[in-house]
Amino acid sequence: MPVQLFVTCLVNSLYPDVGKATVALLERAGHEVEFPVDQTCCGQPSFNGGFAAEAKQQARQTLDVLDATEGPIVVPSGSCAAMIIHHNPELLHDDPDYLAKAERVAARTHELTQFLAADGDPGTPVAGAATTTYHASCHALRWLGVLEEPKRLLDDAGVDRIELAGEDECCGFGGLFSIKAPEVSGAMMNTKIDQIEASGAEVVVGVDVSCLLHIAGGLRRRGSTIRVRHVAEMLAGDAE
Amino acid sequence: MTTFRNRVQDAFATGVPIAIDRGARGHYDKRVKAAAVFPQMEDMRDRARVIRAEVIASLDEVLAEFADAVAARGGKVFFAADAAEANDYIVNLARAEGVSRAVKVKSMVTEEIELNAALEAAGIEAVETDLGEFIVQLAGEKPSHIIAPVLHKDRYAVGELLAEQLGVPYTDDPTELNDIARKHLRSRFLSAEMGISGVNMAVAEDGAVALVTNEGNGRLCTTAPQIHVAVMGMERLVRTRDDLAVILEVLARSATGQGLSVYTNIVTGPRRSGEPDGPDQFHVVIVDNGRSATLGSRVAEILYCIRCGACLNACPVYRHVGGHPYATTYPGPIGKVLTPSLYGLEEWHELPATSSLCGACQEVCPVRIDIPKLLVELRQQSTGHMPRSIRVGLAGFAWVSTRPRLYRTLTRFVAFFGRWWSKDGWLRHVPFLLRGWRIDRDVPAPAPETFNDWWRKRGA
Numbered sequence: 191m192p193v194q195l196f197v198t199c200l201v202n203s204l205y206p207d208v209g210k211a212t213v214a215l216l217e218r219a220g221h222e223v224e225f226p227v228d229q230t231c232c233g234q235p236s237f238n239g240g241f242a243a244e245a246k247q248q249a250r251q252t253l254d255v256l257d258a259t260e261g262p263i264v265v266p267s268g269s270c271a272a273m274i275i276h277h278n279p280e281l282l283h284d285d286p287d288y289l290a291k292a293e294r295v296a297a298r299t300h301e302l303t304q305f306l307a308a309d310g311d312p313g314t315p316v317a318g319a320a321t322t323t324y325h326a327s328c329h330a331l332r333w334l335g336v337l338e339e340p341k342r343l344l345d346d347a348g349v350d351r352i353e354l355a356g357e358d359e360c361c362g363f364g365g366l367f368s369i370k371a372p373e374v375s376g377a378m379m380n381t382k383i384d385q386i387e388a389s390g391a392e393v394v395v396g397v398d399v400s401c402l403l404h405i406a407g408g409l410r411r412r413g414s415t416i417r418v419r420h421v422a423e424m425l426a427g428d429a430e
Numbered sequence: 431m432t433t434f435r436n437r438v439q440d441a442f443a444t445g446v447p448i449a450i451d452r453g454a455r456g457h458y459d460k461r462v463k464a465a466a467v468f469p470q471m472e473d474m475r476d477r478a479r480v481i482r483a484e485v486i487a488s489l490d491e492v493l494a495e496f497a498d499a500v501a502a503r504g505g506k507v508f509f510a511a512d513a514a515e516a517n518d519y520i521v522n523l524a525r526a527e528g529v530s531r532a533v534k535v536k537s538m539v540t541e542e543i544e545l546n547a548a549l550e551a552a553g554i555e556a557v558e559t560d561l562g563e564f565i566v567q568l569a570g571e572k573p574s575h576i577i578a579p580v581l582h583k584d585r586y587a588v589g590e591l592l593a594e595q596l597g598v599p600y601t602d603d604p605t606e607l608n609d610i611a612r613k614h615l616r617s618r619f620l621s622a623e624m625g626i627s628g629v630n631m632a633v634a635e636d637g638a639v640a641l642v643t644n645e646g647n648g649r650l651c652t653t654a655p656q657i658h659v660a661v662m663g664m665e666r667l668v669r670t671r672d673d674l675a676v677i678l679e680v681l682a683r684s685a686t687g688q689g690l691s692v693y694t695n696i697v698t699g700p701r702r703s704g705e706p707d708g709p710d711q712f713h714v715v716i717v718d719n720g721r722s723a724t725l726g727s728r729v730a731e732i733l734y735c736i737r738c739g740a741c742l743n744a745c746p747v748y749r750h751v752g753g754h755p756y757a758t759t760y761p762g763p764i765g766k767v768l769t770p771s772l773y774g775l776e777e778w779h780e781l782p783a784t785s786s787l788c789g790a791c792q793e794v795c796p797v798r799i800d801i802p803k804l805l806v807e808l809r810q811q812s813t814g815h816m817p818r819s820i821r822v823g824l825a826g827f828a829w830v831s832t833r834p835r836l837y838r839t840l841t842r843f844v845a846f847f848g849r850w851w852s853k854d855g856w857l858r859h860v861p862f863l864l865r866g867w868r869i870d871r872d873v874p875a876p877a878p879e880t881f882n883d884w885w886r887k888r889g890a
Contacts, residue, residue: 197881199831203841204874206881213885225885228834236824238787239816240809244828251832280803332789360746364786366820371784372866373438377750378786380870407871410856 191261193221196252196299198270198399199231205399211426212266212302218426219309226255234273237281239366246285249278253291256298263299266422268330268398271301276333301330303397303421307339315348316427320417323354323391325382325405327398331358340397340421347425354394356385363404379408386416393417395424434780437755450574450752453581458743460687461794468689474679479797481673482734485665489725492634492667493716499637503699505712513543516717520545520626520659521552523713527657529554529623533615535641535648536560537628538576538737539663539717542759545626556626557618559647561611568595574753576760577685577739582752615647625651625709629662631677631736632714633696635670639714641695642681644688648695658697658709664721665733677736680796684738720772729804732767734797741791741801747784756781763791767804775808779815782808819863841880848876 193216197209216223233248252274256263265271278292300308322344330336337358344351362368362378382405386394392415396402399420406418432440465471485492497507510516524532532549534540534556546567549556558567562580566573569591573579580588589602598610630642639660641648652658668674674696682688701708724733742748742762753761758769758778766785770778782805791801813821830837851857852875860868867873 202881203844203876206877206879206884209881210884225882227838227882227886230831230834230837231827233828233831236828238806238809239820239824240782240806240811240813241821241824241828242810244824247828248831251834255834328786328788328790332793358790360786360788360790362746362786364788366816367784367786369820369863369866371435371438371747372869373435373442374747374750374784375786376866376870377442378746381746381750403874404871407856407867407873410872411870 192224192259193261194256194259194263195223195225196229196232196256196263196265196270196274197225198265198267200399200403201266204403205420208266208399208420208422211420211422212264214426215302215306215422216264218314219306224259224261226259228255232270232273234270234277235365237273237277238364242281245281249281249292250288253278253288253295256295257291261298262305263295264302264305265299266302266397266420267400268301268327268334268336269400271299272329272333274299301334301336301397303340303343304334304336306343306425314425314427316424320350320392321390322349322351322393322395322424323386323389324351324357324421325354325361325386325394325396325401326357327396327401328360330397336397340395343425344395344421349424352389352391354385354389354391356382359385361401361404363401365400368404376408379404383408383412383414387414391416393419393424395419395421397421431757431777434755434757434784437757438751441751441755446750446752447582447584449584450582451749453575453578454743454745454749457578457686457739458794461684461740461743462687464683464687464689468683471680471683474676475796475798477676478680478736479734481668481676482736482797485667485669486725486730486733489665489667492669493664495669496632496634496637496667497716499634500699500712500714501637503637503712504702505637505699505714507714507716510715510717510719512719513717516543516661516715516719517545517548519715520661521548521554523657523659524549524554524624525552527623527711529657531555531557531618531622532624532626533557533559533619533622533651533655534563535625535627535643535651536563536579537626537661538573538759539628539661540626541573543661543717543719545661557615557622559615559619559651560643561608561645564611564615565591568592572754574761575739575742576737576762576764582754619650619654622651622655624657624659625653625655626659626661627652629660629666629714630681631674632662632667633669633671633674634667636698638671638674638696638698640674640678641697642678642691642693643695644686644692646693649693652695652697653707653709656709657711657713658700659713659715660697661715661717664716664718665725681736681738684740684794684796724768724771727771728807729767729771731799732764732771732804734799735764735768736797737764738796740794740796744790744794746788746790747786763801767801767808770808775812779808779812782812783816823863838880838882842883844876845878845880845883849878851875
């Protein structure tokens with residue numbers, strides 16, 4: 191059975207390399223990868239912002255596209271996976287047709303590292319000795335319980351990983367929150383970056399590009415040499 | 431009123447006290463440790479949630495049972511529709527009984543109704559006797575945390591304040607500071623004609639009110655004066671003493687990491703004949719002040735709250751700004767839902783928006799209130815207050831999202847022209863909407879080719 195890739199809008203437009211690495215990992219694990227080309231945005235930004243009508247439009251589009259496919263759906267983003275798994279059924283509770291679709295699709299959807307870990311992928315040793323630390327993105331952690339899976343995958347791949355103090359503290363992104371309250375958001379990000387710098391890591395990794403782009407933007411502003419990578423890129427051997 | 435964002439900017443400009451972050455993290459860490467050595471914690475949280483949910487679902491009935499039980503024990507119950515009614519009742523009672531001084535146990539609901547100001551306006555001295563609350567009162571400030579009112583001050587600031595306000599020699603030794611406050615308060619306890627407390631939880635079956643403190647001031651305030659007035663939010667009830675026991679199991683652990691607070695008083699009515707101590711009068715003032723409306727709303731779940739403060743301690747926003755920028759009685763995650771639901775979104779729509787929806791609050795809530803979900807619900811009710819650029823932008827993005835071919839064309843267009851806007855993968859010019867970002871972060875640029883295009887070329 192094929193695996194369906196839901197790549198997310200941010201990966202599609204900002205970080206296609208994360209999508210390519212995801213394809214490489216899935217194929218390496220022996221899966222046939224399909225990419226439904228009519229996918230767009232899952233609607234998470236609208237949903238989180240309180241724009242239910244817009245979120246429903248995007249959720250229905252996503253469900254129409256994904257429900258027409260078969261096999262597990264893999265998402266290289268904790269927050270978008272949480273949207274599909276948890277929030278779509280909530281959002282569409284008063285729409286019987288789409289609620290059924292939402293529940294079917296939710297049952298097939300997996301965050302990437304949880305999928306790979308459950309798959310029993312032994313991992314391929316990653317070249318390079320950069321010291322790496324893992325930031326636990328909030329939605330992946332608290333809505334999906336993603337924490338040990340990415341760490342185990344990194345460890346199995348022989349990545350030199352050190353723990354991040356405060357790994358479960360929010361980086362302050364929060365989508366519209368960072369636009370509506372940039373000062374608080376920025377203060378949270380600076381705390382996170384202080385923690386990353388204090389860890390001594392050369393690379394910080396995560397499972398959600400939205401948090402990663404926020405952290406990367408702050409690190410660059412500081413002139414830091416610490417690199418930011420998605421776990422998929424690390425596992426695919428693309429840490430540079 | 432100033433905006434939340436302005437208040438945060440002001441707080442940052444003057445420097446948010448380091449004590450806030452340290453204090454909140456300290457309480458949070460203690461909670462983690464307490465939960466780790468109490469294997470029943472998760473089970474107790476489930477039970478506490480069920481207990482509170484059932485009370486809120488049949489609040490009318492539980493309130494009536496409680497009121498009858500208080501009356502049967504010789505107490506008086508007054509239902510106050512709003513803050514003014516509650517304050518009037520207490521002020522009139524104080525006047526009728528010739529009260530010139532009232533001693534108070536820390537109580538957030540009396541902060542909410544601004545009882546101290548009402549008493550002072552009537553010429554009645556109101557003395558806060560919880561150490562933190564006493565310091566806040568001396569400083570003329572508001573509490574910055576619902577269980578640790580003076581979290582924003584360290585002991586040096588407290589030492590300076592006491593020296594200035596009480597004319598005592600400066601000290602920053604916590605034991606000495608405690609002694610100064612104790613000495614100052616002792617005569618007030620003994621001379622006050624009225625003791626005013628909040629209610630941590632009231633018990634419907636026997637009309638008892640439970641008070642949880644760590645300083646013993648609650649015990650003094652509710653026994654030494656002749657009159658005890660207990661003020662409670664309308665929702666602060668459990669049905670039975672057994673249910674109370676469950677709530678107490680999670681309350682102190684969630685708040686301060688204690689298995690049980692140092693003092694847990696359960697007060698049932700005025701002194702009965704044959705009893706040596708206790709007040710002659712016992713009044714319970716039950717405050718609605720917007721709670722009925724919340725009860726009938728889509729965020730009624732917020733009324734399960736038992737006011738432990740764990741969500742404040744866990745919240746990264748709270749840790750960074752403290753309680754004061756919220757400009758309301760109840761700061762932090764709980765306050766972001768409670769304040770707009772009590773006083774209206776029209777004035778308070780900013781608070782639900784000021785969250786990254788990280789979910790740290792929900793993770794620690796002893797009654798598992800789904801705070802992020804309630805925040806999203808309130809956001810749905812206040813999208814009209816969002817900037818026009820965001821509203822139009824999201825509507826446009828959603829419209830394009832339902833047209834995959836157009837979406838592909840536009841994202842390809844953005845990818846193609848991105849090269850003129852960017853350098854090394856970062857935007858050279860930040861869009862106006864993201865101007866707040868420019869303060870301390872750069873903005874990534876679109877990649878030169880979308881994943882979608884890469885995939886289609888790959889297959890070709």
